Amino acid sequence: MRTFLALLAHEARLLFTWALPLATAGSTLILILVIETGSPEILPLLKTDPGLALSMADRLVLRVVELAAPIVGVLAVSHATSLDVDAGTAELVGSMPRWTPGVILRRAAAGFLMLTLSLVFIVLAARLVTGLEFSLDRPFLALPPSVFLAGLGLVVSAWTRSHAAGLAAALGLWVMDLIRPGMCTGPLYLFQAGRPPCCQTAGLDLCPNRLLLCAGAAFLVALSSWLYSRRGLSR
Amino acid sequence: MNPRPEQDDTVEVVIDRVDKVYPGGVTALRGVSLRIGRGMFGLLGPNGAGKTTLMRLVAALERPTRGEVTVNGIPVTRRPSWVRGLLGYLPQDFRAYDKLTPREFLDYVALLKGLDDPRRRRREIELLLEQVGLGRSIRSRIGTFSGGMRQRLGIAQALLGGPPLLIVDEPTAGLDPEERIRFRNLLAELGLTRTIILSTHVVADVEHSCSELALLIGGRVAFRGTPDALISRAVGKVWEVEVDPGEADRVRATHRVVSSRAASGGGLALRVVGRDAPPGGARPVRPTLEDAYMVLVGEAVGFGK
Ligand SMILES: Nc1ncnc2c1ncn2[C@@H]1O[C@H](COP(=O)(O)OP(=O)(O)OP(=O)(O)O)[C@@H](O)[C@H]1O
Ligand SMILES: [Mg+2]
Numbered sequence: 264m265r266t267f268l269a270l271l272a273h274e275a276r277l278l279f280t281w282a283l284p285l286a287t288a289g290s291t292l293i294l295i296l297v298i299e300t301g302s303p304e305i306l307p308l309l310k311t312d313p314g315l316a317l318s319m320a321d322r323l324v325l326r327v328v329e330l331a332a333p334i335v336g337v338l339a340v341s342h343a344t345s346l347d348v349d350a351g352t353a354e355l356v357g358s359m360p361r362w363t364p365g366v367i368l369r370r371a372a373a374g375f376l377m378l379t380l381s382l383v384f385i386v387l388a389a390r391l392v393t394g395l396e397f398s399l400d401r402p403f404l405a406l407p408p409s410v411f412l413a414g415l416g417l418v419v420s421a422w423t424r425s426h427a428a429g430l431a432a433a434l435g436l437w438v439m440d441l442i443r444p445g446m447c448t449g450p451l452y453l454f455q456a457g458r459p460p461c462c463q464t465a466g467l468d469l470c471p472n473r474l475l476l477c478a479g480a481a482f483l484v485a486l487s488s489w490l491y492s493r494r495g496l497s498r
Numbered sequence: 499m500n501p502r503p504e505q506d507d508t509v510e511v512v513i514d515r516v517d518k519v520y521p522g523g524v525t526a527l528r529g530v531s532l533r534i535g536r537g538m539f540g541l542l543g544p545n546g547a548g549k550t551t552l553m554r555l556v557a558a559l560e561r562p563t564r565g566e567v568t569v570n571g572i573p574v575t576r577r578p579s580w581v582r583g584l585l586g587y588l589p590q591d592f593r594a595y596d597k598l599t600p601r602e603f604l605d606y607v608a609l610l611k612g613l614d615d616p617r618r619r620r621r622e623i624e625l626l627l628e629q630v631g632l633g634r635s636i637r638s639r640i641g642t643f644s645g646g647m648r649q650r651l652g653i654a655q656a657l658l659g660g661p662p663l664l665i666v667d668e669p670t671a672g673l674d675p676e677e678r679i680r681f682r683n684l685l686a687e688l689g690l691t692r693t694i695i696l697s698t699h700v701v702a703d704v705e706h707s708c709s710e711l712a713l714l715i716g717g718r719v720a721f722r723g724t725p726d727a728l729i730s731r732a733v734g735k736v737w738e739v740e741v742d743p744g745e746a747d748r749v750r751a752t753h754r755v756v757s758s759r760a761a762s763g764g765g766l767a768l769r770v771v772g773r774d775a776p777p778g779g780a781r782p783v784r785p786t787l788e789d790a791y792m793v794l795v796g797e798a799v800g801f802g803k
Contacts (some may be wrong), residue, residue, distance in 0.1 A: 277606075
């Protein structure tokens, strides 16, 4: 356990970039500004699934957090597989006796931990600063899609050995789903606001959708760790 | 976590009729057979001869296309992580994470090597940093290191955990002469109880520290034996001859020039290797290991240019 924690700390250190706290601070600031200046006119823009019985405040926070969390998540994790390619250490890590896919599994864990902490910070800071009463747990439903997108970034960058490609894939899907909810993602739709009609008629609710996203993320992380360890063998 | 033999447990590496063809179609090794036991084993050979490929096969980073590599009788491809548990490996193109300090980096590597006891880890890291002369740079980030400092860090990470099998690919590249000699001596000392495979282009390193060596040329083993045996292969094939500067090219057409310097009479004093004496009053000289290397390369690919 101690060894695992020591390794986790090292992986977090390797993954950490200043983009992460910057994105977190920026998101917090935007959320606070939106709440403080939010006039009744912009509230209809914050469309959410009408099936969800949410207060205006919840809708507003949800909307901002759903936009912020995937960016933070992708920034936190998606370079886990390309890190060693960029640093030139893939060969060294591959020559170590510890199970090579474990490197990516630990990095994903460390990255998701950082994402969760960022989200806690955003939500708590917004609540403390604005004093607005909103649900504290609902925003965390933005975690599964963020983790899923980060996992997609991991797989693509493990496959192409390029961080940029991973970022492009993850953020590309995110933008697609923002514009046309559910078009590419179907039952794996990312936004709570955007439950696509097909899922509504199929009765696919938010809860199974979030569970599916978590399972998908687990699969993507596992796939990327396998790709990473395979690619390590052939320089 | 991994079976780790006592320090004096000898590791024997057997490479048995190994071919390696890369996916692109390049044949890097052809029918290589070697038996490598305790002590320091030198790998010499021109660029592209297959030295790194051979080392990566032993480190289970690559699979042979044909043949088999075994460590203590166990095929490397069957139990790669067991082999890696015995292994300290310095890649030819060693790099580390720039944002870490050397201590953090070595701690990470130690954890990946399965050194789970934090106190032992710390002790060993302090010792190694001193041993490779990085004791005073432990607070700097690796990104600020000079090339030689990085290489020393690479050496330190390979030695971490006292592995009974060390594979070091051009470890002294980029080191200053003093540090190179210091490291060479350190390796020779470690070689008393371990199996060390060293590849290098510095023939003097092999001459001074390896009891055995193999010369790879074009993916084949052109020679395997002691440095003295290699030298004796070159007896009668090394000459010194003085020529006019204009004639030097004629000698180069049939011989390999090991060195040339200005002679007192205004001509060029050449040290050459070849099958027969070059014309013009050449006198045979006693070969060095470097001469012998040139003779074998010349025999394999031709002496003339
Ligand atoms: N990953 C690879 N894919 C394809 N070909 C490769 C690969 N690695 C090496 N080769 C080829 O295999 C041959 C042997 O390369 P290798 O790196 O083993 O030589 P070397 O003896 O270590 O050379 P050097 O002294 O320059 O380090 C070369 O022709 C090289 O181009
Ligand atoms: Mg090489």
